[in-house]
Amino acid sequence: MKHENESPNGSEIIAQLHSGKLLVVSRNKRNGLILFKSYHAEFAGPGAGVGSTFDMDCQRAVAVGNFSLVVPESYEERQTAYKTRRQWIMLTKQLTDRSDPLERAEKLLAQFEAFFDSQTVANLPDDVLAYLVGVLPQTIALARRSNED
Numbered sequence: 769m770k771h772e773n774e775s776p777n778g779s780e781i782i783a784q785l786h787s788g789k790l791l792v793v794s795r796n797k798r799n800g801l802i803l804f805k806s807y808h809a810e811f812a813g814p815g816a817g818v819g820s821t822f823d824m825d826c827q828r829a830v831a832v833g834n835f836s837l838v839v840p841e842s843y844e845e846r847q848t849a850y851k852t853r854r855q856w857i858m859l860t861k862q863l864t865d866r867s868d869p870l871e872r873a874e875k876l877l878a879q880f881e882a883f884f885d886s887q888t889v890a891n892l893p894d895d896v897l898a899y900l901v902g903v904l905p906q907t908i909a910l911a912r913r914s915n916e917d
Contacts (some may be wrong), residue, residue: 781829782837784837790820791837792849799833799883802896809899813856813883817849829895833884864901872901873911 769798781801784791793801793816800813803826811832840846852890863879866872876897879888894905894912 778829778831781837782826785819785823785826785829787819788821788824790817790840790846790849792817792840792845793898794836795836797834797836799831799835800883801835802830802832802900804828804830804899808902809858809896811860811900812853814857814908815849815852815855816848822853830892832892833888855902860900869901869903869907870911870914873897873907874915877908877911877915 785803793799793812793814795815797814799809801816801818803810803812803818803823805825805827819842840849859879863872863875866875877889880892880897890912894908897908898905
């Protein structure tokens with residue numbers, strides 16, 4: 769895989785996603801991309817394919833961690849990227865299957881803090897995280913406060 773862009777801003781990422789070509793979140797870094805769709809957000813972690821036809825409806829993107837996109841160079845790399853994206857979606861679905869909003873928020877924060885460092889998670893706005901698990905931003909704020917205790 770060859771590097772496409774290191775640490776792009778949100779509008780650059782959207783332009784890349786809307787270009788129609790498949791890109792991959794770098795496997796070699798603790799990074800990811802939060803993709804905002806009409807009514808929800810998706811997290812694409814390392815190795816996940818982004819762009820192509822499945823992100824044309826993406827309205828906003830937030831890079832997380834030491835973000836980098838790469839271009840898959842083979843059929844196998846593209847297939848792996850699709851499968852990895854699906855795995856990240858399924859992980860998020862496991863968090864959203866919980867009926868209690870505060871529990872969803874706490875589990876999301878725990879997952880993100882286990883993967884990224886706590887400072888990276890602290891820098892993510894409450895509304896960005898809230899979209900991932902279908903809760904209000906105030907619920908994320910409450911989960912953060914209860915996590916500090």
